[in-house]
Amino acid sequence: MKLLKKVSLAAAAVLGVTALLAAPASAAVTDETAFVLNTFSFLVHGFLVMLMAAGFAMLESGLVRTKNTAAICLKNIALYSVAGIMFYVIGYNLMYVDVGSYIGSFSLLYNPSDAELALINAEEATDEMVAEVVGNGYSVMSDWFFQMVFVATTASIVSGTLAERIKVWPFIIFVVILSAFIYPIQASWTWGGGFLAELGFTDFAGSTLVHSTGGWAALAGAFLLGARTGRYSGAGVRPMPGANLPLATLGTFVLWFGWFGFNGGSQLALGSAMDAAAMAIVYVNTNLAAAAGVVTAMILTQVLYGKMDLTMCLNGALAGLVAITAGPDLQNHFLALVVGGIGAALAVFAVPVLDKLKIDDVVGAIPVHLVAGIWGTLAVGIFGSGSFVAQLTGVVAVGVFVTAVSFVVWYVLKATIGIRVSAEEEEMGLDRAELGLEAYPEFGRGSQKL
Amino acid sequence: MKLLKKVSLAAAAVLGVTALLAAPASAAVTDETAFVLNTFSFLVHGFLVMLMAAGFAMLESGLVRTKNTAAICLKNIALYSVAGIMFYVIGYNLMYVDVGSYIGSFSLLYNPSDAELALINAEEATDEMVAEVVGNGYSVMSDWFFQMVFVATTASIVSGTLAERIKVWPFIIFVVILSAFIYPIQASWTWGGGFLAELGFTDFAGSTLVHSTGGWAALAGAFLLGARTGRYSGAGVRPMPGANLPLATLGTFVLWFGWFGFNGGSQLALGSAMDAAAMAIVYVNTNLAAAAGVVTAMILTQVLYGKMDLTMCLNGALAGLVAITAGPDLQNHFLALVVGGIGAALAVFAVPVLDKLKIDDVVGAIPVHLVAGIWGTLAVGIFGSGSFVAQLTGVVAVGVFVTAVSFVVWYVLKATIGIRVSAEEEEMGLDRAELGLEAYPEFGRGSQKL
Amino acid sequence: MKLLKKVSLAAAAVLGVTALLAAPASAAVTDETAFVLNTFSFLVHGFLVMLMAAGFAMLESGLVRTKNTAAICLKNIALYSVAGIMFYVIGYNLMYVDVGSYIGSFSLLYNPSDAELALINAEEATDEMVAEVVGNGYSVMSDWFFQMVFVATTASIVSGTLAERIKVWPFIIFVVILSAFIYPIQASWTWGGGFLAELGFTDFAGSTLVHSTGGWAALAGAFLLGARTGRYSGAGVRPMPGANLPLATLGTFVLWFGWFGFNGGSQLALGSAMDAAAMAIVYVNTNLAAAAGVVTAMILTQVLYGKMDLTMCLNGALAGLVAITAGPDLQNHFLALVVGGIGAALAVFAVPVLDKLKIDDVVGAIPVHLVAGIWGTLAVGIFGSGSFVAQLTGVVAVGVFVTAVSFVVWYVLKATIGIRVSAEEEEMGLDRAELGLEAYPEFGRGSQKL
Amino acid sequence: MKYIVAIIKPAKLDAVREALVDIGVQGMTVSEVKGFGRQMGHKEIYRGAEYEVAFVPKIKIETVVDEAVAGQAVDLIASTAKSESIGDGKIFVLDAESALRIRTGETGAEAL
Amino acid sequence: MKYIVAIIKPAKLDAVREALVDIGVQGMTVSEVKGFGRQMGHKEIYRGAEYEVAFVPKIKIETVVDEAVAGQAVDLIASTAKSESIGDGKIFVLDAESALRIRTGETGAEAL
Amino acid sequence: MKYIVAIIKPAKLDAVREALVDIGVQGMTVSEVKGFGRQMGHKEIYRGAEYEVAFVPKIKIETVVDEAVAGQAVDLIASTAKSESIGDGKIFVLDAESALRIRTGETGAEAL
């Protein structure tokens, strides 16, 4: 279990050294090799998580209606880009640099360490140069890369909930604030070594820090944005079926794939047998929790509705993944089935509840990321090594902060430039209204063949 | 060439040690480093194979008709989930734990080793703890993860053949039995070190153990399930063109991508220069065989039908991959072109033959996985290091066992709960009949825009 | 910065050794470990680049009209296959084996080294065997694999520009010549250590060698092939909107994902802390340049056209990636934003310019790969370590050679078998005309449901 | 019997259907069409090139009704489909000589 | 000449086409439509919310035939398209004043 | 008023629309249809099995015009849509009893 997503590495490095002194040199992993392996782990797991941006894009493209598909594609590639830039500009520093209890440094930009540049630029690398670089345990930019992709995930969650009616630019502005301030600040409390970390709150890969955070921000937005026109008009709910379920399925598989990077990489080190073994355990728990989520959703929808609902089963897989994310280091894999299954069940039940509350969540991001994320975080206090009270504190602290700030930001956006397209534009679809094109110009009603 | 997918590792470890003693310590790979590399190889190659589940889902989504698309998506994510769970519950133990000649242990669940847990939970890791863990050569759960994804592949093959007419639940039940018993038992004969291994039968990554096994199970099912209504009515064959060929193309590329994990990871070790060099050879053969498959299918369909058939070219790529899977360690890469090309040719010719036999294989899984799988396995006896007789014996033994057991299982399912939807449901499409929704609700006939 | 994509490795190995002697053996990376890591880096980054073939296939499938979708899918899987085979048959040798100033060896086929086969086949690996293999720094076939996937990228670029009107077979023939001769010969000048390398021209991962090369070949083809019928008839340009923008978006994300392999792997080594740190820097620059490209395109299209154009934003991401590819080792990441942003801006402006010139580039490959590729190469002479004159020389030399040879090849093809389908076939669509099937048989006009 | 062809805005379909049902119209057949008329299509920009989409999506309702209710049906469709904005559509009435219900073989008014 | 409009179940299209060809009908035009009638649409559940799909997929066949064969054609369509189950569809007959074959300029019966 | 139904080749749509506009036809409604006629469908091979695609894609234009211009409109459509190759299509003319512009309530010729 890693309290601090960064500090731990020092530990790892130390452990490497211990082993080194203890064991015959020839048997252990050398410091430089550990450095390379730790760095490569960040890069490999980082590119896996990066692909989750594509996963979200496909999931959401499949679950919106055709007339809003191009807009959601644009939002997804835009948010991934903006989140990365803002995290480079300031986010990372607020999250990890000189973190006190509540926030890091306001310094701008984050670049390679002088030690690394010295080594890279050296005519002839001296022993000391190497040692100084290796001392950090991993390359600084590999860590930045791995941390960066998490921010984008948080932003992706928001886009799914608010799809089909939010204007593009206000959404982008919210992403700027989310990735530059909201996410990094709350994350510094735990992974940055802030007060939640000291409190003993633990979140291995971000059920709360990443997924619930996205969920809370989405909830605040959905509340102020309102439901899609006609969604809750008159009696009951008017479904607006997703237009392309194979894409939604692809997106879910890609997210599942990326999650091995999300959780596996959060072991944060690969420089020792201990880390390698622990990482493998994380992979297995991640996969089993998702599998349990799918099966749970299949059975539940069959029983509740008399038919399996594919979209709910996809949600189930993701809910299982979100739930296990806070503690994928469970040492008895059977518990991963339990955690994932319960997470999926909660998501399945949460979907109609949200509709009752007239909170319109287009892709089910709130049930999946917020509800299952809370459950997963608390589960660490039940099955895992964490304390329930500490876990609960973390959930509440992050929830209150993110919801409050997001609400204010959304509110200001709404009051100023406005966040919602006009009724006509909504009827016409965001693709034509905001992008002036169509996602599938040759299919169905809008066909440009005519 | 690895006879036993597990035992070999010990060998690798040993070799590591030898090299270690022989060479100046500073030059060789240390034991712990080898452990980390072996483990990481399982994880990286494992996540590649995991993505093949998405590849199969897209391939099949693209090759069925729209009205059955959501159902095939559901089956694909369900089978991947169920296969993983069953392999955890019992499959792995039947395949690898205390394997005699014909079957492993009936014990339940498979969890991390005590040595690993001891190391992970240690306040201070002692030298002995590390040594004990490292002694195994790789982390136990990393191996489980890599083995698990193979089971899912076997199940995916079945779903493609039986698409568009099989009921979801009976199919799931078959997958439970396939992944819990049928696959592990026959796999134990070879990779578990059973009688086929002793006989000298060799199957590097599973042309027979994985692909033909899936093919035989699919064949038995197709025989009992019958063809899609109207498929062979009256004169000749009525084609039912796949509804979304870009998705089928994407699926094929993704499978090709995953195959580097499938074959490359089956080197089973990365802890020495020898293993690294051998793994690179596997990658190259895998890619060349697939490429030869595509080109062969292009030329053949051009010559035979006067037009290139995209779906056949996709099948050709996969047939090339399946064919090389039994022996991707060929030391002259030119032979990979030969093996892959012949595999593709056999698949192209097998497609109409199956139609003659009125065996309705929706996506061509039998030509690709069974026919090319048999060829690839025998090819090891021709071009590779294996003995032809041993290879033939393996093909027959596995074929008889899998077909017989699958037939019985399908038969019982058919006689009890039934495996086929009604004619009306088939006409309506499995999506509406079994899932109560549509994969593309806004396109074409079923459009919910009206 | 690597002048020679191969030679550098020797350097890396040497450095490894130096560090070794200098430092206490136990602290450094051992030679064999470095060999394994270098090899694994080639394999991992190689499979990432391989997936770019799928990315191009989806991008192009999404940007053509439905009636030409299956044909573009076929071309994409065919070109990847053919390029790989031809690079094995002769390309690699022309590029890397005994390169003088202008060309390598005309020898055929490329197989594992005797040293590696000796080690792999040894009953008992001797110390010397290992040392001899390790001496090479990386496994020879892992390098071949990584180099091979680059050729396919070059060919993919061509297919996008010429889509919707070129005949399949002539295109394939061009790909044969491109991957067997045109690409390897010009690449040998730089990465093979030829005259451009001596001149000090540098191209880290191929802005010029890969992307501009593809762009020049496409330009020559587009010029001789002519525009799609009706595209420039009468006043102004008649747009022919891409039929499936979610697929185009997916393709862009997949390309972005693969680009970490493209640029990251071009560090060519992972066997030391220096290489690992440098590789991480490459990853970060790659991501930031693409992100800047997206944001730039969003803002530009909003300002220029009053609406964001999704397809231009996708182009922007790719233009940013192409631009940074020549020098992703920038040590101040802020510059990556500048390089990527300018690359995207140039691409956005180039699109209408090409239309003015009546050069019909279906997917915008020329603005993205040629224009941004030139910019990125020159940028190394501005922000990076390269000399502007040397960079310019390289751009011109490669441009002249590739354009001239491509023009001749296209010309001969046109004069002999012809390269363009008939007007009727074009109206009917290449899918029915050349493949005799439809990509989406159930949707829209061609629906086979009737 | 009258064969009524109504071209309306897609958003109005449900309202029109319900209105017709209320006055006892038992059936109708609907299709997605493209319309050209006074409501000009819109200009769009794609990759920097401006172009005109000449046709606008419309819904065509075909319903055969008894002489007696024809006028009422037309008025009802008109009032329900009206949005006062350009492009509301048209209603055409043709004469239908006969109608037949396939299932029962009934003809004339019974068939509607 | 008579303008026959037949709304049938999609599954019956091929049978009807062949039947018509047998009695010498040389051409027809077909479109995918949605039907509303006695055969009510079906209920579906999506993400826990039940809803009604009001319209059912149907096929519309339009064929213009000579006065003489009109009756026979209608009966034939009716008998072939019949499945006795609700939703079999309707056949309407209108009068067509003229027909013209674009390719040849032929008019009247020759044009059919 | 006349109700003109023209079945043409998809490629001819733009030309026909412009021609009609030139003679003052203010509106038309277009749909994608499948045609069966003398122009037989084409054979295709899929995965080694040959089959016949019976129907060919066509465009159906419906336009209601004033008695006066009907003849001219028909001739114009015919001349514009003609390619002399089989499958050019047909033009049918029916009588329309009334027309109504929903937006304004205008009827008769004003409604067109």
Ligand SMILES: Nc1ncnc2c1ncn2[C@@H]1O[C@H](COP(=O)(O)OP(=O)(O)O)[C@@H](O)[C@H]1O
């Ligand atoms: N003469 C006509 N014949 C057939 N359809 C017509 C005719 N005129 C208009 N339409 C249909 O009615 C729709 C609306 O007509 P339009 O002139 O655009 O607006 P408005 O109904 O407000 O006058 C058109 O899109 C077209 O589908």
Ligand SMILES: Nc1ncnc2c1ncn2[C@@H]1O[C@H](COP(=O)(O)OP(=O)(O)O)[C@@H](O)[C@H]1O
């Ligand atoms: N009055 C009508 N006008 C136009 N189409 C009709 C009418 N009545 C029925 N239809 C078409 O016929 C189809 C079948 O009619 P329906 O009443 O559902 O079953 P049945 O034909 O068995 O009575 C409907 O779906 C609709 O498309």
Ligand SMILES: Nc1ncnc2c1ncn2[C@@H]1O[C@H](COP(=O)(O)OP(=O)(O)O)[C@@H](O)[C@H]1O
């Ligand atoms: N009797 C008919 N009724 C309705 N539509 C017809 C009829 N005959 C032909 N058509 C339509 O006209 C199209 C062209 O007719 P076809 O006989 O194929 O060629 P041509 O118009 O050159 O004789 C057909 O595809 C069909 O859509």
